[in-house]
Amino acid sequence: MSPAVVALLVLAAGTYALKAAGPLLLGQRPMSPAVERVATLLPAALLAALVITSTAASDGRIVLDARMPALLVAGVLLWLRAPFLVVVAGAAATAALLRLAW
Amino acid sequence: MSGSGDLRVRASGSELEGGENRVRASGSELEGGENRVSTRTDGSVQQRRALIGRALSLSAAVAPFGVAFGVICTQAGLSPWVALGYSSLVFTGSAQLAAVAVLGDGGTVAAAVISGLLLNLRCLAFGLVMAPSFPPSLWRRALASQLMIDESTAVALSTDERRLRWFGYLVGGIGIFVSWNLSTLAGATLVPSAGTLVTDLGIDATIPAAFLALLWPRLQAPLERAIAIAGAVIALALVPLLPAGLPIIAAGLSVPLVLLAQRATR
Numbered sequence: 001m002s003p004a005v006v007a008l009l010v011l012a013a014g015t016y017a018l019k020a021a022g023p024l025l026l027g028q029r030p031m032s033p034a035v036e037r038v039a040t041l042l043p044a045a046l047l048a049a050l051v052i053t054s055t056a057a058s059d060g061r062i063v064l065d066a067r068m069p070a071l072l073v074a075g076v077l078l079w080l081r082a083p084f085l086v087v088v089a090g091a092a093a094t095a096a097l098l099r100l101a102w
Numbered sequence: 103m104s105g106s107g108d109l110r111v112r113a114s115g116s117e118l119e120g121g122e123n124r125v126r127a128s129g130s131e132l133e134g135g136e137n138r139v140s141t142r143t144d145g146s147v148q149q150r151r152a153l154i155g156r157a158l159s160l161s162a163a164v165a166p167f168g169v170a171f172g173v174i175c176t177q178a179g180l181s182p183w184v185a186l187g188y189s190s191l192v193f194t195g196s197a198q199l200a201a202v203a204v205l206g207d208g209g210t211v212a213a214a215v216i217s218g219l220l221l222n223l224r225c226l227a228f229g230l231v232m233a234p235s236f237p238p239s240l241w242r243r244a245l246a247s248q249l250m251i252d253e254s255t256a257v258a259l260s261t262d263e264r265r266l267r268w269f270g271y272l273v274g275g276i277g278i279f280v281s282w283n284l285s286t287l288a289g290a291t292l293v294p295s296a297g298t299l300v301t302d303l304g305i306d307a308t309i310p311a312a313f314l315a316l317l318w319p320r321l322q323a324p325l326e327r328a329i330a331i332a333g334a335v336i337a338l339a340l341v342p343l344l345p346a347g348l349p350i351i352a353a354g355l356s357v358p359l360v361l362l363a364q365r366a367t368r
Contacts, residue, residue, distance in 0.1 A: 004180050005187070007201050007214040012191035014219045019250035022229025023236045023243040039223035041357045044326040045333030046221050047196060047317035049353030052334040054203055055310040057341045057349075070307035071314060078318045084166045091311035095304030 070095040146266065153257055153270040160253045161277035165285040167195050170312045172289020174199065177305060178206040182290035189286040193279065194251055196316050197221045203309060204347035213347025220354055228255040235267035249275025325360070332356035 001009075055067045070091040077087045168189065175185035180202070188198045197218035204214040228250050235258060236243045249271065257274030258267040293305070320326040333353035340349035 002184075003211050003214075004178075004184050004202070004205055007205060007211045007218075008184065008187050008191065010211065010215045011197065011201055011218045012187075014215065015192050015194060015197065015222045015225065016248060018219070018222050018225040019229055020244060020247035021226055022231070022233040022250075023247050024240070036227050038357055039227055041326065041329055041361075042220055042223060042354055043196065044317065044320045044329045045353045045356040046200065046217065046350060047313055047320070048330035048334040049337035049350040050200055050203060050217075051310055051313040051317055052338050053207070053341060053349060054313060056338060057207070059208070060342060060346065062338065062341055066304070067307050067310055070304060071310045074311035074314050078315060084163075084315055087315055088166070088170060088308045088311045091307045092304035095307035096302060097304075099301065099304070 066095040066098040069098060146263075149261060149263075149266055150269055153261065153266065154273050156257045156260060157253075157270070157273040157277040160257065160274060161281035164195065164253070164278055165281050167312065167316075168282045168285025169289035170308055171195065171198055171202075172286040172291070173293045173305060174202055174206075174289075174309055174312075175286075176290050176293055178202055180290075182287060185286050185290040186283060189283045190279075192218065193248065193282065194218075194222050194225065195282070199309070199312060199316075200350065203313075204350065207346040209345065209347030213345070213351065217347060217350050220351065224252075225250050228252075231255065232258060232267070232271060235264045235271065237268065246272070246275070249279060251275065251278065253278045325364070328364075329356050329360045332360050 051071070055071045056062050056064060058065075073094040074087050074091040077090045082090070171189065172182070172185050175188070176182070188202070192198050192201075200217040200221055201214040204217055205211070229247065232250065232255060233243075236246060254271045254275035258271035261267055261270055317330060321330060333356040336356055337349040337353040340352050344352065
């Protein structure tokens with residue numbers, strides 16, 4: 001089994017456990033407020049990390065290439081409340097045009 | 103799931119207790135209300151239509167994300183079956199994207215799985231809030247739990263009545279499931295992967311853009327903005343020092359760091 005499939009199965013099992021814990025363990029105490037707060041704040045940190053590493057990291061090094069300007073364009077489009085398709089297409093177009101020019 | 107729906111779900115004890123009280127009140131209305139069936143049915147038909155409407159618009163909203171995920175899988179060399187496997191079995195957009203991104207970058211399975219699970223911790227909170235609205239049957243609870251995502255919970259919580267919450271959860275969950283998987287399939291099969299086509303067309307730049315779109319709603323709140331910035335800084339600083347995937351997990355430390363800093367500066 002490829003790593004992607006192994007990761008898929010383990011992640012699916014773990015995710016299901018998280019989803020079903022509440023409904024199947026009903027009657028237990030709810031999550032403590034502190035844990036619940038951290039759980040809702042975590043995505044901000046992780047998503048930001050994913051943004052920056054998918055933009056500026058390659059093979060364990062920091063690399064600045066066409067992805068960074070593309071990200072900036074995506075940011076502007078998001079700020080202008082463009083629909084998701086436009087944001088993604090704008091980023092792709094920016095990277096493509098920059099690579100064409102160089 | 104996409105993260106963009108965003109809801110602030112509070113699973114604190116007091117809100118669960120308050121919910122139970124409301125359920126008891128509507129229970130007596132059900133028992134005593136047989137002669138008022140027609141008015142109650144009219145009202146709830148309207149409410150059900152509203153819930154279906156919300157579910158449909160959310161389902162449409164996630165479709166572009168699903169296509170993006172399918173494309174990203176193809177670009178990472180994964181078959182459409184694997185892409186579909188993620189979208190049906192994991193069924194949470196941000197975790198799926200994270201896992202595939204970590205693996206594509208050469209990260210370990212463990213790093214990919216942990217990143218995904220950290221992003222999915224909020225599903226635990228959703229389950230605790232939704233549990234009182236679920237029917238008593240254990241196998242129905244087990245089956246329905248697979249649909250425990252941002253959008254299904256959001257639709258459910260847009261109403262206060264327990265039976266309508268269950269209805270909202272189901273239409274939201276099923277609607278998103280269908281839309282998400284169909285769009286994943288479309289993205290995975292309609293976009294070629296080989297050669298320099300991906301970089302020529304800038305498709306690799308769609309990944310950061312997709313993550314940014316998922317992050318964007320959370321940047322509105324100052325606390326989450328600070329957490330996001332701190333997380334990005336930590337992750338970037340650790341890229342040359344740690345194997346792929348670990349910087350992302352380490353970025354989670356920004357949450358306790360920022361919370362502590364906030365308390366310290368009060």
